[in-house]
Amino acid sequence: MDPLGIYIHIPFCQYLCTYCDFYKVAGASKTRKELFLSSLHREIDDAAGQIPDPDRFLDTIFLGGGTPSVLTPGQIGGLMESLSGAFRIDSSLEATIEVNPDLPVDWLAGYRRNGLNRISIGVQTFDNAVLSRVGRRHAAGQSIASFHAAREAGFTNINLDLIAGLPGQTGEGWADDLNEVVSLRPEHISVYLLETDQETALALSVRRGLIRLPEEEEAASMYTSSREILKKAGYAHYEISNFCLPGMESRHNLKYWTDRPFLGFGPGAHGYLHGTRYAPPGDLNRYLAEPFQRLPGRTDLSPLERRQRAEEAAIMGLRLLDGLDLAEIEARYGINLISESRSALAEARDTDLLHWDGKGQVRLSEKGLLLSNEVFQCLISTPDPRSA
Ligand code: SF4
Numbered sequence: 001m002d003p004l005g006i007y008i009h010i011p012f013c014q015y016l017c018t019y020c021d022f023y024k025v026a027g028a029s030k031t032r033k034e035l036f037l038s039s040l041h042r043e044i045d046d047a048a049g050q051i052p053d054p055d056r057f058l059d060t061i062f063l064g065g066g067t068p069s070v071l072t073p074g075q076i077g078g079l080m081e082s083l084s085g086a087f088r089i090d091s092s093l094e095a096t097i098e099v100n101p102d103l104p105v106d107w108l109a110g111y112r113r114n115g116l117n118r119i120s121i122g123v124q125t126f127d128n129a130v131l132s133r134v135g136r137r138h139a140a141g142q143s144i145a146s147f148h149a150a151r152e153a154g155f156t157n158i159n160l161d162l163i164a165g166l167p168g169q170t171g172e173g174w175a176d177d178l179n180e181v182v183s184l185r186p187e188h189i190s191v192y193l194l195e196t197d198q199e200t201a202l203a204l205s206v207r208r209g210l211i212r213l214p215e216e217e218e219a220a221s222m223y224t225s226s227r228e229i230l231k232k233a234g235y236a237h238y239e240i241s242n243f244c245l246p247g248m249e250s251r252h253n254l255k256y257w258t259d260r261p262f263l264g265f266g267p268g269a270h271g272y273l274h275g276t277r278y279a280p281p282g283d284l285n286r287y288l289a290e291p292f293q294r295l296p297g298r299t300d301l302s303p304l305e306r307r308q309r310a311e312e313a314a315i316m317g318l319r320l321l322d323g324l325d326l327a328e329i330e331a332r333y334g335i336n337l338i339s340e341s342r343s344a345l346a347e348a349r350d351t352d353l354l355h356w357d358g359k360g361q362v363r364l365s366e367k368g369l370l371l372s373n374e375v376f377q378c379l380i381s382t383p384d385p386r387s388a
Contacts, residue, residue: 003059003090005255006083008040009266010068011284014100018135018202019166019194023268024066025284035288037075041082043265043291048086050295058083059090060252062098063116066268069099073110080115094118094157094251102138105149112153118250119150120159120190126180130168133211134202140180147184157248158186164226165194165219167202167211174222175229182233187248191226192241193219220370240319240364240372257320259313259332263295274298275309275333301333307381310335315376323355323363330360337379344378354378 012033013024028036048056061083063076071079076097083089096118097111108119125131126140143160150158160181164174181189196203196213205211214222227237235243239257242250255262264271264280267287271278276296281287301309310333317324326338338345338360345362348354353368353375355361368375 001055002260003057004055004087005060005062005252005260005262006058006087007062007064007252007262007264007269007271008068008079009064009066009264009269009280010071011036011066011267012070013065013067014070014102015137016135016201018205019163019200021195021198021200022066023282032284033071033075036284037071037078039288039291040079040265043293044082044086046292047263047265047295056086057088057090059093060255060262061093061095062252063096064098067100068097069103069107073107073114076111076116077114084115096120096159096250096252098122099146100138101142101146103146105145108146108149108155109153112155117155118157118159119155120161120188121146121150123160123181124163125166125169125173126177127169127173130166130173133167144180144184147186157188159188159190159250160184160186161190161192162226163192163194164222165196165214167206167213169214169222171218171221171225175225178226178229182229182235188242188244188250189230189235190242191223191230193223223370238321240321240369257316259309259316271295275301276305277312306333307335309333310337311379311381314379318362318364318376318379319372321363323361325360326362327360340381341378348375348378 011023011025012028013026016024016026063079068076080095095116097116098120099108100122111119121143123143124136126143128139131138131140147158147160162177162181194213196206202211206213213219226243230243231237235245237243238249239253242253261273262271263273267281267284269280273296276299278293278296280293281290310329313332314324314326314329314337330336330338345354345356348368349356352365353371355363355365364372364375
């Protein structure tokens with residue numbers, strides 16, 4: 001089996017951003033955080049006990065949220081100890097923590113000392129007016145200070161997150177954001193287009209006409225200008241939303257895009273093992289009452305499950321700018337998506353959404369990058385077997 005990745009969901013936030021649809025809990029007490037951590041330690045030990053020794057081996061850890069930086073360096077260090085006690089860890093471990101820029105900057109050195117070697121800072125934009133419009137409580141200066149503090153703490157692999165299409169953003173302001181990011185020279189940059197089809201406070205205000213977002217074309221042109229500016233600055237665009245300096249792809253996230261196994265710990269963390277996805281309780285109270293989950297074993301997948309895995313693997317792989325080989329998916333799952341989706345793939349190619357060699361190699365075109373959900377539909381034909 002490939003080495004595992006581990007995603008840990010820390011569900012706490014100090015405040016709630018209006019665009020966010022992640023599962024999170026605001027303003028939790030110290031006691032509640034401690035209760036959560038003891039459940040998390042138990043969950044890690046229990047899961048490790050369900051995995052045979054040769055497979056209990058990991059090479060990436062990702063602490064996401066919520067806001068993992070609400071936890072002190074000591075608490076994060078305790079988590080890392082739990083993981084290294086329960087799993088064998090590859091010497092090339094990539095261990096990422098997501099932080100908000102308003103954390104006490106001296107915590108960064110503590111995270112580094114306690115085994116994290118990659119940091120992802122939620123900058124979103126350097127425009128303070130836009131930040132406050134979406135409920136972010138940090139200022140641009142804190143993002144820059146956190147970046148420098150992370151460098152001083154010894155982080156040589158830093159990601160900065162940006163969001164395009166926020167209320168009040170303009171093309172000019174967005175170019176300033178990109179130029180500021182480029183001047184800092186992080187190893188990795190994520191550029192997300194604001195999603196407005198979810199049930200968030202921001203989406204509700206937009207629907208009620210209380211807040212206006214940049215027009216769709218303007219948001220699309222922000223995305224396109226990201227490609228131009230970042231490419232010129234030496235960043236490779238390797239996944240729909242991700243750019244990096246040579247060799248600095250997120251190894252953890254590559255597992256999602258290349259159909260590799262990962263475990264999820266915490267109330268909102270999904271996992272994927274032996275070709276089977278499993279879902280978390282999705283609620284902190286339920287998680288505190290019973291953090292244990294039965295991990296999927298090595299079982300034969302039903303034809304419907306194999307089809308669904310094949311389609312998911314193809315869609316995730318298509319997110320990579322290099323695309324993927326559908327023949328490899330067939331070899332893995334026995335599902336021939338090429339012949340089954342032939343006419344839809346041909347149509348996507350003819351409308352310039354997709355590059356397809358007529359055999360197995362497919363990748364998104366420049367136009368397809370902006371309309372990726374449409375392209376993904378070409379590969380979907382099955383209902384979810386869990387609802388069958
Ligand atoms: S964006 Fe991050 S900090 Fe803001 S509410 Fe969502 S999880 Fe919390």
